[in-house]
Amino acid sequence: MKTERSSDSFSPSEGSERLLLQRAVPLLLAWFKGHKRDLPWRHGRTFYTTLVAELMLQQTRVEAVKEKYVAFLEKFPTERELALASEDEVLKAWEGLGYYTRARNLKRAAETLFERGTPRTWEGVKALAGVGDYTAGAISSIALGLKEPAVDGNVLRILTRLFADGSAADTVKKKFSDLLREVYPDETADFCEGLMELGATVCVPNGAPLCGECPWNALCRAHGSGEEERYPVRAEKRERRVEHLDVFVLKNGGAYALKKRESGLLKGLWEFPNVPSAPRTAEFWEGHGLSLLALRTAKHVFTHVEWRMTGYFAEAATRGGEFLWTTAAEIEEKYAIPSAFRAFSDWLKGD
Ligand code: SF4
Structure with a gap:
C-alpha cells in the first residue's frame, strides 16, 4: 500500500521544517543544474531506461552500475528485447551486479510494459515487479513528471541533518515523504535526482560531509550547531546469521559440474554444487568418488547472512546425472555464477 498522504495537521516542528524545506528546494535545483554528474542513464531517458537504471542502482554503487547499464541496454535496448529474452541471457547480462532477484524482476516488469504499455500513475509503477515505494517514487518523478517523493x-x-532531527532514521520515513510531497516543485526529475546527488556527492554517509560545498549550508541546522556527523541516528543493527557451506568445483575430463540452486538465497541461479558443512560432507565425498586437487576457504557477506565456505576442487570419477556438465569456456559465456562463488572460479582456468 502506498504511504498514506498527510492531512494539514502538522505539528509546530513539522510546520517549521516545511518552511525550511520550501527554502531549500530552489537552492537544491540551482545547485543540481550546475553540479550533476554525467551518468549514462541521464541521456536519452525513457520510462524503460529509468526502470533499468533504478533497479540496477538498488543496493549497488553508481560506479559499478555505469558500465553494466550501457552493456545491458546494448543487448536489450527496449522492453521488447528484454521481455522476449531467455532468463539465462538476462542473468548473464546481469552478472557482477549481484542480488539476481532484481534481474528476474526487471524481466517480468519488461514483460508487463511490453504487454500493457507504460503506466501513468504511481500505483501503476508500484505494481511492476521489483518496484517498492522508493523506486516507484523515483521512477514516477524522473520518468513521468509526477510529484511523488522517493525516500531512501x-x-x-x-x-535528518537539515532538520537536526534526532529520531531514529527508519522512524521518520513517512514524515519526510509527507513533507517532500508538500513542497515538490514542477521540476520533478531534477528535484528527485538533486536530493540523490546531494546525498551521494556532498552530504556523504561516511566521514565528514562537505558542508562548504553544500547549497544548504546557510539553512542546515546540523551544520549550524557543528553536529553534522551526529545525524542520522541509527536504529540498532540486526546481527548477521552465519552459515557454513562446503562448495565443490568438480572436474571430469574437460567438463565442470554446475547445478541450479533450488531454494533460499540465490534461488534459481547456477552454482557450484554445495552442501551445508559437515557432517554431510563425508556422504557427498563417498557418493561422488572424488579425488582432491585443491582446498581453500572463503567468505561472502550478504545483507543479513554471511557464508563461510570451504571450497574443494576435485576430480570426479563419473559425471553425476544431477549436474549440468559444461566447459569453462561455456560457463564464462553462458552461465551467470553469483559472485559469492567467485573465490573458487579461478579453478576453472587452464581448461
Ligand atoms: S550543510 Fe552539511 S550536513 Fe547540512 S545538508 Fe549540507 S552537507 Fe549535509
Missing part, C-alpha cells in the same frame, strides 16, 4: 537512506540522511 540518502534522503533520510540529508533531511
